[in-house]
Amino acid sequence: MTNPIPSQLLEQTRTLxxxxxxxxxxxxSRRRLFERREQRSRFWQSPVFAGAVVVVVVVxxxxxSLRREPATAERAVSTEPVVVTxxxxxxxxxxxxxxxxxxxxxxxxxxxxxxxxxxxxxxATVDPQGAVVSASVVSFEGLTPEVRECLVQVVRGAHFxxxxxxxxxxxxxxxxxxx
Amino acid sequence: xxxxxxxEEDDAQLVTAVREDRSDAAARVLFDRYAALVRRILQRTLGxxxxxxxxxQETFLAFFRQLGELRSDGSARAYLVSIAIRIARSxxxxxxxxxxxRLTPAEELVExxxxxxxxxxxxxxxxxxxxxxDELDTDSRLAFALRHIEEMELTDVAxxxxxxxxxxxxxxxxxxxxxxxxxxxEL
Numbered sequence: 083m084t085n086p087i088p089s090q091l092l093e094q095t096r097t098l099x100x101x102x103x104x105x106x107x108x109x110x111s112r113r114r115l116f117e118r119r120e121q122r123s124r125f126w127q128s129p130v131f132a133g134a135v136v137v138v139v140v141v142x143x144x145x146x147s148l149r150r151e152p153a154t155a156e157r158a159v160s161t162e163p164v165v166v167t168x169x170x171x172x173x174x175x176x177x178x179x180x181x182x183x184x185x186x187x188x189x190x191x192x193x194x195x196x197x198x199x200x201x202x203x204x205x206a207t208v209d210p211q212g213a214v215v216s217a218s219v220v221s222f223e224g225l226t227p228e229v230r231e232c233l234v235q236v237v238r239g240a241h242f243x244x245x246x247x248x249x250x251x252x253x254x255x256x257x258x259x260x261x
Numbered sequence: 262x263x264x265x266x267x268x269e270e271d272d273a274q275l276v277t278a279v280r281e282d283r284s285d286a287a288a289r290v291l292f293d294r295y296a297a298l299v300r301r302i303l304q305r306t307l308g309x310x311x312x313x314x315x316x317x318q319e320t321f322l323a324f325f326r327q328l329g330e331l332r333s334d335g336s337a338r339a340y341l342v343s344i345a346i347r348i349a350r351s352x353x354x355x356x357x358x359x360x361x362x363r364l365t366p367a368e369e370l371v372e373x374x375x376x377x378x379x380x381x382x383x384x385x386x387x388x389x390x391x392x393x394x395d396e397l398d399t400d401s402r403l404a405f406a407l408r409h410i411e412e413m414e415l416t417d418v419a420x421x422x423x424x425x426x427x428x429x430x431x432x433x434x435x436x437x438x439x440x441x442x443x444x445x446x447e448l
Contacts, residue, residue, distance in 0.1 A: 085409050086441035087390065094383040095390060095410055098309045101301025107314075112292050115318045116285060119325065221427035 159185050159257055170208065170251070172243050177253055180236050187232035188257045191225065200224020201256040206237050208251060212244035220252060268293075272337040280328045292321055295338065299345045305410040306349040306403055308391040316352055320345045339420075346403060346421050353399045393443045401436045404429055 085092060103111075125131055159181055191198045202222040209215045217237040219230050233255065242249075267275065267290045278287035299320050303313040323344050324337075331340050394402050403422060407413045408429075413421065419429045 086437040087409055087444065091386050091390060091444070092410070095305075095387050098380075098384065098387050099301060099304035099410065101297040101299070101304060103297075103300065108293075108296060111296065111314050111317060112289065114314075115292060115321055116289070118318060119288075119322060122322065219425065221425040221431070223424045223428060 159188060159255065170212075170242050170245055170249055173251065176240055176242050180240060183236040183239075184233060184255055187229050187236065190232065191229035194228075195226065198225065198229070199258045201254065202230055202233060204233055204237050204253040204255065206240070206251040206253065208242050208244070208249040210244050210246045210248060212242040214238050214240050214242075225257065276328060276331060276337050279325060288321075288325055291324075291337065295341050296321075298338070299341055302342055302345045302407075302411065303349055306346065306406045307352055308394075309387065316345075316348050320348050323348070343421055343423075346407075350399055350403060353402065356395075357399065390444070393440055396443075397436055397439070400424075401432045404432045405436055405440065408433060 087095070188198070200223050202225060203220040204217060205220040206217040207215050214237060217234050219234060222230060237253065267278075267286055270278075270287070270290070272291070272294075275287045275291050278284040279291065296317065300313060300317050303316050303320070307313060307316065320341065324341055327344070331337065394405065397405065400422065404418055407418045407421060408415065415426060415429055419426045422429070
């Protein structure tokens with residue numbers, strides 16, 4: 083591994099960030115940790131917290147009943163222009179038609195993690211007849227492995243109008259919590 | 262589970278003890294076992310400031326609270342590292358916001374004891390390195406610190422940051438020349 087930090091500075095940095103501390107510092111940190119743990123535990127069991135939970139639940143229920151349009155993943159899915167190595171006449175149209183399936187993958191992920199968000203670039207190889215012969219994740223930020231695999235499966239099931247050549251596609255897809 | 266002999270238990274047994282009966286004794290053993298590792302990750306991503314003790318405690322509090330989400334009881338170490346990185350990311354964003362709002366001057370990350378300290382020159386050099394890292398965006402800084410200071414494999418960096426290997430490589434390729442040039446005084 084070539085390191086952009088000079089070796090002497092690197093050694094000094096590692097020495098000063100070794101994570102080792104004197105026993106009294108470690109003991110004090112541990113004592114403070116368990117004091118904080120105990121305080122938080124008492125808070126969760128306190129009547130104040132129970133009352134706050136009731137208020138929050140009531141507000142959430144009221145908010146949900148007033149909301150005319152439920153939050154869905156629809157507006158949270160965006161696909162940027164598809165990058166192709168050879169011209170595929172209907173690439174953008176086919177990818178646009180996959181959006182509901184992308185959305186389904188994301189919604190499945192949201193049901194497990196309400197804060198799920200991120201983006202992914204999917205790669206696909208299309209044969210001369212327009213069939214997807216392979217698909218994979220090129221790069222990603224966030225999202226779960228299950229959601230990413232679901233998106234790959236969607237792309238594998240796509241079919242384009244063949245152009246007589248083998249064609250590489252890159253499909254950027256972003257998901258966020260925008261309502 | 263009896264407290265006696267807990268120090269010899271493996272992670273899975275300790276995690277089960279904490280999860281099932283909220284055993285403080287088992288939790289203390291986990292803290293003693295991994296505090297140095299977590300502190301090291303925090304220091305190498307945030308800089309060697311005393312305040313990492315706060316982030317250290319936050320990491321373990323989150324770990325104990327979220328034990329139910331741990332998929333495999335034996336993966337406590339990796340789970341702790343991922344939480345520590347999440348806490349470090351939040352702290353870096355807080356620092357950046359404070360700097361933008363000019364609530365505090367740029368942090369002097371290493372306490373400089375003065376010329377009489379035999380490590381003074383080293384501390385000053387390390388302080389300068391972290392001042393350069395402060396100029397990077399949060400995600401690039403984390404990738405750089407985990408790769409070059411903590412010496413993680415690229416795949417481990419990707420896993421710890423929840424991003425793809427390609428994204429890690431792209432970020433490192435972008436920031437490595439910047440850090441090298443800044444250290445050489447070229448920028």
